[in-house]
Amino acid sequence: MDPVPAARALVAELFPDALYAFLGGSALTGRRTSRSDLDVVVVLDGLGVPYRESLRWREWPVDLMAHNELSLIAYADRDLAGRLPTLPRVCAEGVVLTDRAGRAAEVQAVMRERLSAGPGPATPQMLDRARYVLSDLLDDLAGATDPGEQAFVRWQIVQESARLALTVAGRWHGSGKWLLRELRSYDAALADELLAAHDDPVHLAATATSVLERAGGRLWEGYRADGDPFHQRLRHLTSGDLTSETAQSSGMHRLAAVSGRTAGSGKLWMGQTHVAPSTRSADHHHGASETAIYVVSGTPSFVFLDPGSARETRLDTKPGDYIFVPPYVPHREENPDPDQEAVVVIARSTQDAIVVNLPDLATYWRR
Template identity: 90%
Template sequence: MDPVPAARALVAERFPDALYAFLGGSALTGRRTSRSDLDVVVVLDGLAVPYRESLRWREWPVDLMAHNELSLIAYADRDLAGRRPTLPRVCGEGVVLTDRAGRAAEVQAAMRERLSAGPGPAAPGMLDRARYVLSDLLDDLAGATDPGEQAFVRWQIVQESARLALTAAGRWHGSGKWLLRELRSYDAALADELLSAHDDPVRLAATATSVLERAGGRLWEGYRADGDPVPPTAASPHLRRSDVRDRPELRHAPPGGRQRAYGRVRQAVDGPDPRRPLHALGGSPSRGVGDGHLRGQRHAVVRVPGPRQRGRDPAGHQAG
């Protein structure tokens, strides 16, 4: 079965009330293989918690991402801020499977606009971090004597060289095969050189060094990155010293992760904060989905109009 009819049948059977849904990924391209899956994004009204599920639909493996309209925007925003636009690509470059709400085309257009704009120039701290990581790996390669360790370091150098080149050029990143695809789209010659040089430590070091020089040169000595501060109020007033002492995630958490660890413990001690999901998704009690947007580094991107903005009765949000 072709991927589009199969994905439409999946959405129709499992999510008949979906507001809209998209199919994206390799299944729609010439890169499709016998192991390609269906990357399906389905947007549901009233879904309390977004989720991702791997399943099999007839003969197809499916990577299913379920969202409400607000979480779709928030998760796309997060992908864009991280320079890895997985969700925006599925929605913006994919096929509309269903559109009961009449908003899929608007969402697609906004995602495409943001993708074409690119992530923008990297912040100085991000570029410095990428230079530092690659510089450190090159030192590891120069001193490696264990063949297995050297093999792992070489592959890491290939990947970090690709990330640094993309970061310095203001291009999107990816993970796994998508990192190579993004690099080939930007600089196919560099992608080929990194792959060819992987088994030759001297050649690989020279290629990675050339990437570093174009991005500002090596950076190791003098590099400093501050962690997140942990204010005294980070701990719950109900969290006793014994609670901290007995929890290794607080005793051993690095400075950058300690505040997040405190948050997890606070939730365990105090119970979940009912305000957190709305706050975490960038909304507020007075703002509806129509006020949600993607906060890119250069552009605010997606603004999904709600039923009132479209001159429709709220009940029309449910209507086909």
Template identity: 45%
Template sequence: MDPVRIAREVVETRFPAARAAILGGSAVSGRRTSTSDLDVVVFLDGPPAPYRETTELDGVPVELFCHTAESYEDFADRETADRRSPLLHMCGEGVVLLDRDGFGQRAWADARARLRAGPPPLSAADLEDRRYLLTDLLDDLDGAGDPDELVFIADRLMTAVAELVLLAGGRWRSHGKWLLRRLREAEPEICRELLLGYRQVVCAGDPAPLGRVAAAVLDGVGGRLLVGYRRGAPAGFRR
């Protein structure tokens, strides 16, 4: 199966007037599995973009992310502010399939530059929020008496620790398998210890190793935060 051929055929068939298209995701990262879909960003001149749709060719699912130049910029800015940008990663780490006017190469180069620059640094308030979350989860981990609850707490704690490690190090956060991949690349030893700790919870019901890893990460960014933490309502909130 040739993912580039399939993705290009979908684009040429569905979007004959497209300005550009980029194939990203697992298909071009060397991590494609038997169930991976093809992630394709398609640039159009106008409506019906922006929208997202999943189609199929030769039994291979193809996920289409259709954008205009303006909607692409807006989505990328929003995702960057959230310190997690699937769109920039798809474009900056992808392969240009189609480029009628040079926009595809410009989008690819811009995405690569923005990825290298990294996400916005954590503000003091953002860091406090994450310290508070980890403190609360560690208390839940220590106090859990239900083994099933313990597994769910450990899952949330593992994710929160991984995100904090990445963000504190100026790295992009992510979800699911990509969170693991980015953590393994950035901090392989912490990643290994975090996974071992989580497996101890699931397989042996022992939360201590996971708790130690999480506490060490928390200590590295200012330590526990619980009593005295306070946040006002979100901006624009009305009773």
């Protein structure tokens, strides 16, 4: 049976109310084998907890990834941040199986755009770490006397060489067979050379060294990765140090206090938001950040869509109250008071103030 009709029948039978669904992976390519499974992503309205399940449907093995619209974004962001775009590839390169919501094409366009942009350049620290790991493995190979240990080291050198070459080139990584596919897509000659050299330690060392030269050469002696969190200075930021150079939304004014730029924070952003009397902010969300809000003055309201009813829900607050905003939840702030400005202090779980402005609360994919 053809994989596309089979996957469509699976979704129709098991998830008749799916918002949209995709089929991707090897089953759609010339690499399909008798054991290729159906990689199916199904997006469900109101799914509380996303899950991944391996199952057999009729004669097909199925790798099922079930999401709601927010978790699909969150998991795609996680994959892309790790340079392993498994979920985005299934969506971007796959076949649309159903689209009751009319948003599948838009989701695919966003995923394709993000994939085509690449993972971006590696940081110097990332490159140094990769160079060190491969250099250390080459030393292990040179000194290995146990045939079993040497076999394991050789295979790890093949993989680390592939990852380093892809990292230097600003290309996506992969795991297992997908690492080889990514490398072949970027540099087929290098992929062939690494495979041919796997059983020849001298050839393999020369090939891995050539990859290291692309990244700046071997690095072992003198490599240092600072990891001392105990001997640092406190940072004092006064009210005059607050800066408007941070992400903004219409209808409100954000001031950054603690951030990677202002204080060197690695996992935290903190600042203030001011909303003028009788004003509402644009609808927005904060990406992967968890956000905590403390009301300093005024009576601001926080508006979001209830996940059960999709109706606007309003939380009215007063000074001393707190609000927690989970990652990716679209919301807005309103100040109904005609006379008094509303001021809140905000803390976020990322060192940058991620702000994604939206046309409305029901829009998740327009960025």
